[in-house]
Every structure is written in structure tokens, then in C-alpha cells.
Amino acid sequence: MIRTAVLGAGRIGQVHASAVAASRLAQLVVVVDPFEEAAKSLAERIGCEAATDPLEVIARDDIDAVIIGTPTDTHVHLMLKAVEAGKAVLCEKPVDLDIAKVDEALRQLEDKDVPVMLAFNRRFDPSAAAMRQAIDAGEIGDVHQVVITSRDPGMPPEGYVQASGGIFRDMTIHDFDMARWLLGEEPTEVLATASRLVSPDLVEKYDDYDTVMVVMRTASGKQCHINNSRKAVYGYDQRMEVFGSNGMLLNDNLRPSTLRRYNQDQTEVHDPLLNFFLERYDDAFRAELEAFFGAVGSGKPVPVTPYDGRQALHLANCALESVRTGKVVKV
Amino acid sequence: MIRTAVLGAGRIGQVHASAVAASRLAQLVVVVDPFEEAAKSLAERIGCEAATDPLEVIARDDIDAVIIGTPTDTHVHLMLKAVEAGKAVLCEKPVDLDIAKVDEALRQLEDKDVPVMLAFNRRFDPSAAAMRQAIDAGEIGDVHQVVITSRDPGMPPEGYVQASGGIFRDMTIHDFDMARWLLGEEPTEVLATASRLVSPDLVEKYDDYDTVMVVMRTASGKQCHINNSRKAVYGYDQRMEVFGSNGMLLNDNLRPSTLRRYNQDQTEVHDPLLNFFLERYDDAFRAELEAFFGAVGSGKPVPVTPYDGRQALHLANCALESVRTGKVVKV
Amino acid sequence: MIRTAVLGAGRIGQVHASAVAASRLAQLVVVVDPFEEAAKSLAERIGCEAATDPLEVIARDDIDAVIIGTPTDTHVHLMLKAVEAGKAVLCEKPVDLDIAKVDEALRQLEDKDVPVMLAFNRRFDPSAAAMRQAIDAGEIGDVHQVVITSRDPGMPPEGYVQASGGIFRDMTIHDFDMARWLLGEEPTEVLATASRLVSPDLVEKYDDYDTVMVVMRTASGKQCHINNSRKAVYGYDQRMEVFGSNGMLLNDNLRPSTLRRYNQDQTEVHDPLLNFFLERYDDAFRAELEAFFGAVGSGKPVPVTPYDGRQALHLANCALESVRTGKVVKV
Amino acid sequence: MIRTAVLGAGRIGQVHASAVAASRLAQLVVVVDPFEEAAKSLAERIGCEAATDPLEVIARDDIDAVIIGTPTDTHVHLMLKAVEAGKAVLCEKPVDLDIAKVDEALRQLEDKDVPVMLAFNRRFDPSAAAMRQAIDAGEIGDVHQVVITSRDPGMPPEGYVQASGGIFRDMTIHDFDMARWLLGEEPTEVLATASRLVSPDLVEKYDDYDTVMVVMRTASGKQCHINNSRKAVYGYDQRMEVFGSNGMLLNDNLRPSTLRRYNQDQTEVHDPLLNFFLERYDDAFRAELEAFFGAVGSGKPVPVTPYDGRQALHLANCALESVRTGKVVKV
Known part of the structure; x- marks a missing residue:
């Protein structure tokens, strides 16, 4: 049993704490938060x-x-x-918003022999994992195009926008990681466009955007499109498509039930989507932890590294530069 | 916290024990099995x-x-x-295979003021529950027809067939409960036909069947069809349809992921179905326990009673009689 | 080019006349109707x-x-x-509502060497035909169960009800034909139940029903369920399922477009169904004619015969008898 | 009846000739082709x-x-x-591959009062038309993003590649028209990337590409993504998505039947897609002609003009320039 501490008792800390408590590979020892009430309340609930x-x-x-x-x-x-103290680490993304600081951290981790995993939870979603396995199994031949749709259910509050580092570094960063993972190759060129359509005043205030489209290309010519919006009224929209020389893979959103309704005006009416990431990626958060504990326990490499976080951040920076310069940015 | 004992450490006992351990409303105190190894092994695993x-x-x-x-x-x-000892009870179905014994038990429970719930888990499946809520909300007007498809992924072993009480009392019984619940009215007439197509020799040996179709009718003329097979090679097939004066409700099977595959010969290829009831009704087992503990804790009536078990068993007996007599059986 | 006359300029006559005019195998010579205006109007429109x-x-x-x-x-x-005159015949169903008259007609046709085809159009629907081909190709092994859902979009007018011969002989008759065709074996036992839920007064007046369920069984134990309603508010509902030892085949309803809508409350909202048989079976009517002309031109047997019409009518009579006697009726 | 001549007896001429012959608004008088055999053969077949x-x-x-x-x-x-002669014209796209020649033609058409329609057939696909109507009806609020997937089933022969004007002017041009039509606003910026992944040698020989991704932006910030491939092994892939402030619209590909197969390894297996544009847009070609004849007959404006063809060609040129310069191209 891997004796585990969860640092942070906020939204994501609570998710991790519950998942650790339920894991057969680990034991939740302590939750930590400078805000004592939060730490105590979570600790009591979970034990x-x-x-x-x-x-x-x-x-x-x-x-x-x-x-x-x-x-x-x-x-x-x-x-x-934590690494200095010889503890295995699972760190939430992003490593940092400042890529210089990230690169410095990577340098310091270089000679350390401690597992450090970055929490790109979406790779552990059962449908995403099945997609990656199907690619690996050669089901669709060579990957030619990846299309990622990723839309939040609503604008975050102003404080979040102010601190987020901008839509590319806060939201698209997940999709940049997915893109690298599904392409199986580093993007070498980034093009992007960005608009203010959802909350123009709010995002302009912080020189940010709420609606973006990105296109990337790898050295061998593979292509990836990402589209984001801060507000999809129909819920948290998370879809991916991988098109290859021998076929195509698609996934779909999740809903709370399989019920379909027929009436005088409509047929096949499905439930709304699971609303946001905590619900949508509930399975993924648990599978992510199991992957982390599994790697720690077995001594095998962790499946996602801080370098993956660095690369996703770099692509976000490139996308922003492309928006600002109107040019293809070489990665 | 409701202090709970789980009697039986077999397949279903293990499901319940895990669910009790994870419940916020209850505390798992002890698991009981005359086979000491089974009890100890389960107890250790769960704590x-x-x-x-x-x-x-x-x-x-x-x-x-x-x-x-x-x-x-x-x-x-x-x-x-347990009732004599004043304990709340959640009992697996069927109450008993002998309806006389069931009726005698019901009589003895009559004046007891202890919650006794019967474990018809399917009522707690999110899609089934959403279906019942949609009916209650008047979305489809009056219910006219219910169609229930329920097929197991494979023949059970001979020992199971021998002891099961026959396909109607062992398998269709779940569908009889669903039928009563979705119709919102007691069936008054039962017609049935039964065949030996999957394992003719095995089921004939025990005077049983493996493939059946039932039609029922309520006093007001509502109708219900049930079809069962002991072996659907594509997995555990659990679908329901409710047709009403103003619309229709359908549910669908569950799969491990949402992945869809396209290749030269096929499109929209989905994963196989979740294979059997432990996986398929995982959510339902948990929701069932929460409903039980919720009722026990609040003093409200339990949502499924031994009488529901009695009625489902009675319909099973009627169906068997219809097969044997070639007549509509009045319930 | 097969020189063709269409007798009857009503709804179905118009469908056939247009299809003959468009066929590359036939030439429409004349349309005939005792009501001269109808004949002339149709003839002018088509030429x-x-x-x-x-x-x-x-x-x-x-x-x-x-x-x-x-x-x-x-x-x-x-x-x-027409047969006496040596003309090839495509006759609308039913041959007649009186089975004695049908049997007498069959006797008279026995020694005639003229192609006579009965117009069970649904066999020529592309999805039904693909289903039959998949069965023939062995894709699902032996057929075990067939489930046919067939619901009209609304009650017919009183005059139609009065003359139709009752729901079994007018509406279910199509499904009896489908059942025989998909089972690949004659049903030997029929059970049925019938209700008055849509227009109770109207159907009771003519000793008819508007909501029925049928179960049939063949000698080898194959089973078939049919459900009908005179009124599905969501449109003309035509679905079939064939379950076999190695798999299952399903078809779906048709819609005017593939559009799916997402909004704040609903996802995957599809169009209503194509409303009734002229639209729904548009392709089937054309394919049926091509099959008829193809057989006539090549001298091969027609794919549906008056005997098929006789059998479907007989099953309808058996179903009605089962409703009236409350017994399984041996076919 | 609009007396009509079809110029060209090739693949697309045959489609139009059949559709004219079947139209109730028009009469097919003559088909014209310098290759006499082709003209005669088509004329005979259609009459x-x-x-x-x-x-x-x-x-x-x-x-x-x-x-x-x-x-x-x-x-x-x-x-x-034809315009000089006062004839109504329906012209296949593109007007010409040389935009200067197109602009000159537009100038000459300016003062003519004869209907001239350009054949962007996809606007008349029932699902595309339903999508546009839903936007017009305000169902999804303001359009924010459009995503168009358009992949051919296989590489065209070398002669076609040589003469086509390149993938942007030959294939993406349809999507540029869809983009303008669905956005409801002119794109003002174009970004594109292009690869050689399907037939690298062949397309390099003609300085062309086979796999492209485009992103466009309008003055108000609306965005559109287009992806193309010359070879989707699973068939002709034609999908569109319109995302707006109040919802989303999606369409789907067409298949020859609705059959879905279940077996031991797979569920929900659908037919392959309709293979190419003649089958896929069969309905659209007929609806396009009816729209043309309807406009001609009523004197109302035609729904697609040569200017639309000019704009789509211009966007294609911009996309190519973006690929070549690595810059956003201002339209």
C-alpha cells in the first residue's frame, strides 16, 4: 500500500483524495491545506x-x-x-504558466530517480484509452488527421479568467496534450485564430479570448485541428476523431442515462451531457491514480511526465504567438 | 450510520459488501458465510x-x-x-421458489413494523429510473405497450439450471417486476410460449426452456411483451421500450467506452456490451443500497417489497402454466 | 419493355403508376378507374x-x-x-378478406403458367432486404426470435375501419408476412391479445381493436412477437429485430434528414419519422415493381405469391381466434 | 414547362439529364456533346x-x-x-479556374437580366438545407464555429489531378461555399496547411496536396474549420457541425440501409457510407434542379450565383497562398 498525501483540499484535491481512499493500491494518510477548515472538513469526510x-x-x-x-x-x-525528499509525485497541470520556470524545473529533475507524473487526466478516459489502443493495434493504419472538439459549459468567473494564463494555456493545453498523444509525433508548426464571442468585455479586459481554432502539423505532415469555446449551452463537449490511412476512430460525449424520448415533434431525444469535468472524467481521475500507483509500485515509468506538460505549454505559447503575428509559428 | 451485516459471501454478497463499505449512510460490520474461508477472505479484502x-x-x-x-x-x-430481531432487511430475489411459502412469509410480515425490501436491482438502474420518472411526469401520456428484451450472454452451468426453478422463475422474474413497475397496473392475463433452442438437451433434462416469449394484459387493456434467451453471443442484452398515447421511451445497453470505428467494410462499430449483470448493473446495485439505507434512515417506506417479489413469482407461475396448457392464464 | 396497365387510380394506384412510368423495364400504357375523372387526371399527369x-x-x-x-x-x-387473358399480374394485398374465396382463387391459379405476384411491399425495403440477405449469409446463425414493431401514425377514418376486415387482417397482415419471411419457417401456433386504447368507441362499434400483441411459434421452436398500435404520435414506427444463435440484426425508422440538434435541455434530437407508408416505403414500392418486371421479363418465379397472401390472412384469422378464445391457436 | 438543353453528356450531364426528365417543371429537349456517340446514347436512354x-x-x-x-x-x-441568347443558365462549378476570367465574366453578366445559377449542389442536400433553416429560425442563436469534414473515398486518376486546379480549387471549393453559406458572413482571413500523405509522388508531381486543413475567420470573429482528404477508406465522408451561442447542429453521412449488426465482437455495426457524390447527393441534384426551374418559372432570384462561385474560388486561392507563405491571408 502506497502511503499517500494529498496537497490541496480544493475541488481537484477532493477528487484525488476520494480516489486515493477507494484505491486498493494506496492508503490515504493525510490531506493538506493551509486553510485549516478545508483540510479538516475533507479529512473527516474521508477518514x-x-x-x-x-x-x-x-x-x-x-x-x-x-x-x-x-x-x-x-x-x-x-x-x-517532494522529489528531493524521495517521494513519488503526481502533479496537477500545468507545471507552471512560465515556460522558463518549467524548463528550469525539468533541468533539476533530470538526474533524479523518483517517479514524477503529470496529471493529464484525459489520457485515462476509457474512450480515449481505447482510441489510443486501436491506433497502436494498427486498426486505422497511419494517422493522417486528428480533430479535437473541446468546449466548456460556461464562462468561468472573472477571477479565474484573470489568473488562468489565457484560454490557450488554461483550456487548450489539455487538447495540445491529446493532440501530441494521438498524433504520436511532435507538432512542428502551429496556426491559430482567436475571437471574443461569448463574453467579449470580460476576456478583452484580460487580453484573452473565449473562442479559438488551432491547426497543427508534424514534420511528416500529420495534421491536427482543435476547436474550443468557453460556453456550450448543451454542456461540456468533449469529442475526438482520428482519421487514418485505413479507417477512422470517433468517441462521443457521456450522458447520465441512455434514455431516448420520442414525441410528436422530435425523436431520439437524449439527455443533456454530463456537465463538467469532475463528472465527465470521473472514471478518468480514478484510472489516472491507478496508473500512477501502478507505476510507483512496479517501478515502471509513469505514463505522463512533466516534459509532456512542458510541451503542451509550449504549443499554447506558439498558438498565442500565431494569433498575434498572423503567421505559422515553428514549434 | 446504519450498522450492517451481509449474509452470504458469494458473488452477490461480494457486490453488496463492497457497496455497503462505500456507502456514506452505512457501515459494514460483518460478512457471514457458513463456508468460513469465503467469509474471511471477503472480510479481509474489505476490512x-x-x-x-x-x-x-x-x-x-x-x-x-x-x-x-x-x-x-x-x-x-x-x-x-431478522425481522423478529427488529433488523431492517434487504433480501435478494426470489423470496422463495414456492409461492405458498412466500404467501405464508408475507402473512407473518403483515403486522411487523420493520422495513423489508426486496432486491429487484433493475429498478435502480439510472436509465430505468429515468424512464419511470418520465412516465410519472406524463411525458408519454397513458402507457399502452411495454416491450422488454432481456437476454443472458450464455447458458448457466448445469447445477444452476437444476436449482434455478426454471427460466420463468429465475430469469423472467426480473422482467415481470419491470413489467409491473412500468405498466403501473397489475397484469391480469398471461400468455407464454417457450422453446429449447440454445441447449436443448440440458434444459429438457430439467423440464426447462432457454428461449421464451410472454405477453401480458392488464384490466384496462395495457399490454406487455417480454422476450428472453439464455444466450446472446453479443453480450447481456437489456432493453426496454414504453409506448404511450403521447410518445415513446427507449433505453439502450451499456458499453465500456463510446469508441466508434470506421473501416473499409463497416461504420459506426461499437464495443461489445458490458457482459453480465454485475458489470451492467453496477450503478444499480449501489443505488439500490442507497435507496434501502435512505428508507431505513428516514423511516419512509422501502421502494420494493416482498409483495413485489410474490407478484413477480406468481406471474412466472402463470407463464409456465400458459406454456403447459396453451391457454391465457388469468392472474 | 413490358406494356403495363394500372387498375385503380386511388392512392396506391398513383404510386404504382408513377413507378411504372419511371421504370426502365416497363412502359405505362393505361390507367383504369371506373371513376373517369380520377383515371383521366392521373393519366394526364403521368402521360x-x-x-x-x-x-x-x-x-x-x-x-x-x-x-x-x-x-x-x-x-x-x-x-x-387477367390470368385467363395471359397477363402477368401484380396484385395489392390482401387477395381477399374471406379465406375461402382466397383458397378457391388459389385452386384456380394452380395450373396457370402466368406470373402472379402479391404486393407485400415491405419485403423490398432496402433495410428489410439487407436483413434477409444477412440471415441467408449465415451472419447470425439460426434464427431464434423475431420482434416486429409496427405502429401507424394515427387512427384511420371510420369508413376505413368499417371495411378493413379488422386490425389483424388489415394492419398486422403485413407483419405476419414479414414474420414468415424472416423466420424462414411457417408459424404453427398463434397467441394474441387485443385492446381498445386509442379510439375505444370507434373500434368497439365494429368489434375491432386498435392495440394488439401477438406471439407465434414454429414447429422447430422459433418465436416471433408482433406489436401494433393504430396511433404512434411520433410517426409511422416500423422496426424489426432478428435474434439468432450467432448475433442480432436490427433496422431503424427513416427520417427526412440526418440533422441532430443540441440545446440547453436536450441532445441528439432527431427529426420526426417519415409519416406514413407512401413516404416510408417509397423505395420499397419502386424495388417491388422492379422485382415484378424483372421476374416477368426473365421468366423466373415471382418473389411473393398469392399463397403468401393466403398464409398471412390465415395467421390473422388465427390471431383473432386466439383473442376470442383465450387459447393458443394451431395454425 | 421549361424547355431545357443539357450541355455535356458525361457523368454530371447524365445526372442532370435524368433529373430534368423526371422534373414536373421542365421538359428535356436535347442533350449536347461534341462526342456524338455520347450524346446519342444518353438521348436514347432518356428519350x-x-x-x-x-x-x-x-x-x-x-x-x-x-x-x-x-x-x-x-x-x-x-x-x-446562353445569357446573350436570353436563356436561363445553370452552370456547373467552378465558373473557371482563373479568377481574372471569372471576374471578367461577372462584369459581363452585371447588366443582364437573365437567371444564371451556379451548381453548388450541396446546399440542396436535405440535411444541409435543414441545417440552414434551423440557423435561420434562430435555433442555435449566433453562429460561432463551423466545422466541415469532407473526405473523398479515393484518389482520382492522374489525369484528373493534372487538370483539377489543385485540391483547394477542386475539392475544398465545395466546402468554402458551405462555409460562406453556413457562417452567413464572408470570411476575412484564411489560414491553411497542406500535406502529401495519400499519394505523395502523384500530388508532388503536380505541386498539389492530398490532405489539407483550413481555418477561416470573419470580421465579427466567427470561425470555420475545414478538413479534407483525398482518401477515406470507409467511403465519402461528408459531415458538418454548426456551433452557436444557443446550441449546436450536426448532420451525418448516408448509408444504403439502416441495418445494424451485433455479433460476438462488435455491436451497432452499420453499413459502409454511400460511396461518392453521385449517390450521396442524388437527392441534392434533384432539389437543385427544382430550385433552378422554380426560380426561372417564378422570376425570383436564383439561390446560388456565379458570384458565389467567384468567392469560393477566391478563398481557395487564399488558402493556397497561406500554405505557401505560412501567413494568415487577408481575403
Whole structure:
């Protein structure tokens, strides 16, 4: 049993804490949050210790692994401290919003022999995983085009927009990771366009956008399109398509039931989509943790690394540059 | 927290034990099985006590509720003992294969003020529940016809066939319960036909069938069709359709992912179905337990009663009689 | 080019006349209707002769084939006259509502060497034909169960109900033919139940029903369920399912477009169904004619015979008897 | 009845000739092809005159409308001649591959009061038309993003590649028209990337591509993505998605039947797609002609004009320039 601490008792920390508690591979020892009430409330609900100082917890001998779900600007610091202490780390994305800081962190991790995994949860969604397996099995031959649709159910609050680093670094970053993973090759060119259609005043205030389209190309000519919107009234829209020389793979959104309704005006009416990422990727969060604990336990490499986080961030920066310069950006 | 004992450490007992352990409303105290190894192994895995004598456990003061997942012929005895001891009971179906014994048990339960729920898990499937809610909300007007397709993925082993009470009492019984629940009215007439197509020799040996079709009618003229097969090579097929004066409701089977494949010969290829009831009704088993604990905790009536079990068994008997007499059987 | 006369300028006559005019195998010479205006109007629109006396037209030397779309009680008379005159015949179903009259007609046709085809159009629907081909190709192994859902979009007018011969002989008759065709074996037992739920007063007046369920069984134990309603508010509902030892085949309804709508409350909203048989079976009517002309031209047997019509009528009579006696009826 | 000549007896001329013959609004008088055999063979099959000189036919008094389905480089000449002669014109796309020639033609048409329609057939596909109507009805609010997937079933022969003008002007041009039509606003910026993945040697020989992705933006910030491939092994893939402030619209591909297959390994297996444009857009070709004849007959404006063809060609040129310069191209 891998003795685990969860740093951060916010939304994502709660998800991880519950998943650790339910895992057969790990034991949840302590949840940590500088806001004592939050730590205690979560600890009580799940049945573990509460603490307020992450560095103290990282230093504890009875902790094998640390899950970092704290604010973005603390990720690098905590990750490096945990690695120094020899703890396995699962860190929420992004590593940092500043790519120089990320590169410096990567440099410091280089000679460390401790598993550090980055939490790109979508790779662990059962449908995404099945898609990747089908590609690996050669079902569609060579990948030629990837199309990723990723739309949030609604604008985040202003404070979130202000701190997010912009739509490319906050939202599209997940899709950049998916793109790299599904293409099986690094994109070498990025083109992007961006608009303000959902909340023009709000996003303009922070020099941000709410509606974007990206096209990328790899050295061998594979192509990927990503489209994002901050507001899909019909729910959290998460679809992917991989087109290859011998076929195509598609996935679909999830709904709470399979019920279909027929009436005088409409047929095949399905439920609305599962609304947002906590519900939609519930299975993925659990599978992600199992993958992390499985790698830690077996000594095999973790499936997603901080370098993957670095590359996704870099693509986000390239996309933004393409929007600003009106040019293809070489990655 | 409702302190709970699970009687029976077989397949269904394991499902219930895990679900109790995960429930926020209950605490799993002990699992009981005369086969000590089974009880201990399950108890260790989940983290609770193990015991071998159900009557001793039923008598314990620190037990509030008992979940009965033992062999069918012990259900009535254990249910009555638990009720006498003032414990809330969730009992697996069927109450008993002998309707006289069931009726006698019902009589003895009549003046008892203890919650006793029968485990017709399918009512708690999210899609079935959504279907019933849509009917209640008047979405399809008056119900006119119900069509239930229910096919197992493969023949059970001979020992199971021998002891099951026959396909109507073992398999169709779930559909009889669904029929009553969706029709919202008691069937008053039953017609049935039965064949031996899957494993003719095996089922003939026990004077049983493997492929059946039933039609029922209520006093007001509502109709219901049920079809069953012991072997659907494409997996556990569980579909329902409710047709009404203002519309129709359909549900669909579940699959492990939403992946759809396109190739030279085929399009929209979906995954196989979730194979059998433990996977297919995983959500339903959990929701069923929550409904039970919710009723026990709140003092509200349980949503499925032993009488529901009695009625489903009676319809099974009527169907068998219809097959044997070639006549409509008045319920 | 097969020189063809269409008898009857009503709804179905118009369908046939247009299809003959468009066929590359045939030439539409004349449309016949005792109501001169109807014949003339149709003839003008399509560009052919009009006539009022079917027997005169049947006698013409420049007519090779006769399509009978007149009222049911004239079918046998016209069919026999056409056969006597050596004309190939495509006759609308039913042959007659009186099975004695049908049997007498069959006797008279016995030694005639003229192609006589019965117009069970649904066999020529592309999805039904693909289903039959898949069965023939062994894709699902042995057929075990057939489920046919067939619901009209609305009650017919009173005059139609009065003359139709009842729901089994008018509406279910199509499904009886489908059942025989898909089962690949004659049903030997029929059970049925019938209700008055859509227009109770109207159907009771004519001792008829509007909502029925049938179960049939063949000698080898294959089973078939049919359900009918006179009124599906969501449109003309025509679905079939064939379940076999190695798989299952399903078809679906048709819609005018593939558009799917997503909004705040609903997803995957499809168009209503094509409303009734003229639209729904548009392709089937054309394919049926091509099959008829193809057989006539090549001298091969026609794919549907008056005997098929006789059998479907007989099953309808058996179903009605089962409703009235509450017994399984041996076919 | 609009007396019509079809110029060109090739693949598309045959489609138009059949559709004219079947139309209730028009009469097919003559088909014209310099290759006499082709003209005669088509004329005989459909039942009309054959001719070899298009200019003679254009000059005939008994011709009201001319449908131009000849090689691209003759379009402008024949169109202008027909307009001079006062004939209504339906001209196949593209107007010409040289935009200067197109602009000159548009200038000459400016003061003519004769209906000239360009044959962008996809606008008349029932699902596309339903999509446009839903947008017009305000069902999805403001359009924010359009995604068009358009993949051919296989590489065209070398001769076609050589003469086509390149993938953007030959294939994407249809999607550029769809994009303008669905966006309801002119794109003002074009970004594109292009690869050689299907037949690298062949397309490189003609400085062409076989796999492309385009992103466009309108002045108000609406976005459109188009992806194309010359070879989708699963058939002719034609899908569109319109995402708006209040919902989303999707269409789907067409298949020859609705059959769905289930077996041990797969479920919901659908037929392959209708293979190519003649089958896929069969309904659209007929609806396009009816729209043309309807406009001609009523004196209302035609729904697609040569200017639409000019704009689509211009977008194709912009896309090619974007590929070559690596920059956003201002339209």
C-alpha cells in the first residue's frame, strides 16, 4: 500500500483524495491545506489526517507519494521539494504558466530517480484509452488527421479568467496534450485564430479570448485541428476523431442515462451531457491514480511526465504567438 | 450510520459488501458465510469482521440492518428471523421458489413494523429510473405497450439450471417486476410460449426452456411483451421500450467506452456490451443500497417489497402454466 | 419493355403508376378507374391513356402486365380474369378478406403458367432486404426470435375501419408476412391479445381493436412477437429485430434528414419519422415493381405469391381466434 | 414547362439529364456533346434529341434553359453565349479556374437580366438545407464555429489531378461555399496547411496536396474549420457541425440501409457510407434542379450565383497562398 498525501483540499484535491481512499493500491494518510477548515472538513469526510503545512508533510517518513493539487504557482516548488525528499509525485497541470520556470524545473529533475507524473487526466478516459489502443493495434493504419472538439459549459468567473494564463494555456493545453498523444509525433508548426464571442468585455479586459481554432502539423505532415469555446449551452463537449490511412476512430460525449424520448415533434431525444469535468472524467481521475500507483509500485515509468506538460505549454505559447503575428509559428 | 451485516459471501454478497463499505449512510460490520474461508477472505479484502453463523449475527445488538444474499431456500427463514430481531432487511430475489411459502412469509410480515425490501436491482438502474420518472411526469401520456428484451450472454452451468426453478422463475422474474413497475397496473392475463433452442438437451433434462416469449394484459387493456434467451453471443442484452398515447421511451445497453470505428467494410462499430449483470448493473446495485439505507434512515417506506417479489413469482407461475396448457392464464 | 396497365387510380394506384412510368423495364400504357375523372387526371399527369373498364383493358392485346390496385373485393375477380387473358399480374394485398374465396382463387391459379405476384411491399425495403440477405449469409446463425414493431401514425377514418376486415387482417397482415419471411419457417401456433386504447368507441362499434400483441411459434421452436398500435404520435414506427444463435440484426425508422440538434435541455434530437407508408416505403414500392418486371421479363418465379397472401390472412384469422378464445391457436 | 438543353453528356450531364426528365417543371429537349456517340446514347436512354454543337442549341427558339455540364474551360464561354441568347443558365462549378476570367465574366453578366445559377449542389442536400433553416429560425442563436469534414473515398486518376486546379480549387471549393453559406458572413482571413500523405509522388508531381486543413475567420470573429482528404477508406465522408451561442447542429453521412449488426465482437455495426457524390447527393441534384426551374418559372432570384462561385474560388486561392507563405491571408 502506497502511503499517500494529498496537497490541496480544493475541488481537484477532493477528487484525488476520494480516489486515493477507494484505491486498493494506496492508503490515504493525510490531506493538506493551509486553510485549516478545508483540510479538516475533507479529512473527516474521508477518514484520514488533516495538516496545514505541505513541507512538513512532504518530510514525513510515513509518506511514500504526494499528490499536488495546490494553486499553479506552487506546483514547481512542491514538486521539487517532494522529489528531493524521495517521494513519488503526481502533479496537477500545468507545471507552471512560465515556460522558463518549467524548463528550469525539468533541468533539476533530470538526474533524479523518483517517479514524477503529470496529471493529464484525459489520457485515462476509457474512450480515449481505447482510441489510443486501436491506433497502436494498427486498426486505422497511419494517422493522417486528428480533430479535437473541446468546449466548456460556461464562462468561468472573472477571477479565474484573470489568473488562468489565457484560454490557450488554461483550456487548450489539455487538447495540445491529446493532440501530441494521438498524433504520436511532435507538432512542428502551429496556426491559430482567436475571437471574443461569448463574453467579449470580460476576456478583452484580460487580453484573452473565449473562442479559438488551432491547426497543427508534424514534420511528416500529420495534421491536427482543435476547436474550443468557453460556453456550450448543451454542456461540456468533449469529442475526438482520428482519421487514418485505413479507417477512422470517433468517441462521443457521456450522458447520465441512455434514455431516448420520442414525441410528436422530435425523436431520439437524449439527455443533456454530463456537465463538467469532475463528472465527465470521473472514471478518468480514478484510472489516472491507478496508473500512477501502478507505476510507483512496479517501478515502471509513469505514463505522463512533466516534459509532456512542458510541451503542451509550449504549443499554447506558439498558438498565442500565431494569433498575434498572423503567421505559422515553428514549434 | 446504519450498522450492517451481509449474509452470504458469494458473488452477490461480494457486490453488496463492497457497496455497503462505500456507502456514506452505512457501515459494514460483518460478512457471514457458513463456508468460513469465503467469509474471511471477503472480510479481509474489505476490512470488516467475518462470521459463520447468520442467526448469531442477526441477534447482535450492534447490527441495525441485514442484507440477505444467501441461497434462495434460506431467504424466508433468515428474513423472518431478522425481522423478529427488529433488523431492517434487504433480501435478494426470489423470496422463495414456492409461492405458498412466500404467501405464508408475507402473512407473518403483515403486522411487523420493520422495513423489508426486496432486491429487484433493475429498478435502480439510472436509465430505468429515468424512464419511470418520465412516465410519472406524463411525458408519454397513458402507457399502452411495454416491450422488454432481456437476454443472458450464455447458458448457466448445469447445477444452476437444476436449482434455478426454471427460466420463468429465475430469469423472467426480473422482467415481470419491470413489467409491473412500468405498466403501473397489475397484469391480469398471461400468455407464454417457450422453446429449447440454445441447449436443448440440458434444459429438457430439467423440464426447462432457454428461449421464451410472454405477453401480458392488464384490466384496462395495457399490454406487455417480454422476450428472453439464455444466450446472446453479443453480450447481456437489456432493453426496454414504453409506448404511450403521447410518445415513446427507449433505453439502450451499456458499453465500456463510446469508441466508434470506421473501416473499409463497416461504420459506426461499437464495443461489445458490458457482459453480465454485475458489470451492467453496477450503478444499480449501489443505488439500490442507497435507496434501502435512505428508507431505513428516514423511516419512509422501502421502494420494493416482498409483495413485489410474490407478484413477480406468481406471474412466472402463470407463464409456465400458459406454456403447459396453451391457454391465457388469468392472474 | 413490358406494356403495363394500372387498375385503380386511388392512392396506391398513383404510386404504382408513377413507378411504372419511371421504370426502365416497363412502359405505362393505361390507367383504369371506373371513376373517369380520377383515371383521366392521373393519366394526364403521368402521360398515358385513361380508361374506365378494367375488363376491356385486361383484354387488350397491347397489354402484357396488369397491376391491381382496386378495392379489395375486386382483387380475386380481376386477378383471375387477367390470368385467363395471359397477363402477368401484380396484385395489392390482401387477395381477399374471406379465406375461402382466397383458397378457391388459389385452386384456380394452380395450373396457370402466368406470373402472379402479391404486393407485400415491405419485403423490398432496402433495410428489410439487407436483413434477409444477412440471415441467408449465415451472419447470425439460426434464427431464434423475431420482434416486429409496427405502429401507424394515427387512427384511420371510420369508413376505413368499417371495411378493413379488422386490425389483424388489415394492419398486422403485413407483419405476419414479414414474420414468415424472416423466420424462414411457417408459424404453427398463434397467441394474441387485443385492446381498445386509442379510439375505444370507434373500434368497439365494429368489434375491432386498435392495440394488439401477438406471439407465434414454429414447429422447430422459433418465436416471433408482433406489436401494433393504430396511433404512434411520433410517426409511422416500423422496426424489426432478428435474434439468432450467432448475433442480432436490427433496422431503424427513416427520417427526412440526418440533422441532430443540441440545446440547453436536450441532445441528439432527431427529426420526426417519415409519416406514413407512401413516404416510408417509397423505395420499397419502386424495388417491388422492379422485382415484378424483372421476374416477368426473365421468366423466373415471382418473389411473393398469392399463397403468401393466403398464409398471412390465415395467421390473422388465427390471431383473432386466439383473442376470442383465450387459447393458443394451431395454425 | 421549361424547355431545357443539357450541355455535356458525361457523368454530371447524365445526372442532370435524368433529373430534368423526371422534373414536373421542365421538359428535356436535347442533350449536347461534341462526342456524338455520347450524346446519342444518353438521348436514347432518356428519350430526347441529341446534338453535337452547343452554340447551335443555345440559339434554338424552342430552348428556354441551358444546363452546362461541359469541361471547366468552356463554362464561361457557354454561359455568356446562353445569357446573350436570353436563356436561363445553370452552370456547373467552378465558373473557371482563373479568377481574372471569372471576374471578367461577372462584369459581363452585371447588366443582364437573365437567371444564371451556379451548381453548388450541396446546399440542396436535405440535411444541409435543414441545417440552414434551423440557423435561420434562430435555433442555435449566433453562429460561432463551423466545422466541415469532407473526405473523398479515393484518389482520382492522374489525369484528373493534372487538370483539377489543385485540391483547394477542386475539392475544398465545395466546402468554402458551405462555409460562406453556413457562417452567413464572408470570411476575412484564411489560414491553411497542406500535406502529401495519400499519394505523395502523384500530388508532388503536380505541386498539389492530398490532405489539407483550413481555418477561416470573419470580421465579427466567427470561425470555420475545414478538413479534407483525398482518401477515406470507409467511403465519402461528408459531415458538418454548426456551433452557436444557443446550441449546436450536426448532420451525418448516408448509408444504403439502416441495418445494424451485433455479433460476438462488435455491436451497432452499420453499413459502409454511400460511396461518392453521385449517390450521396442524388437527392441534392434533384432539389437543385427544382430550385433552378422554380426560380426561372417564378422570376425570383436564383439561390446560388456565379458570384458565389467567384468567392469560393477566391478563398481557395487564399488558402493556397497561406500554405505557401505560412501567413494568415487577408481575403
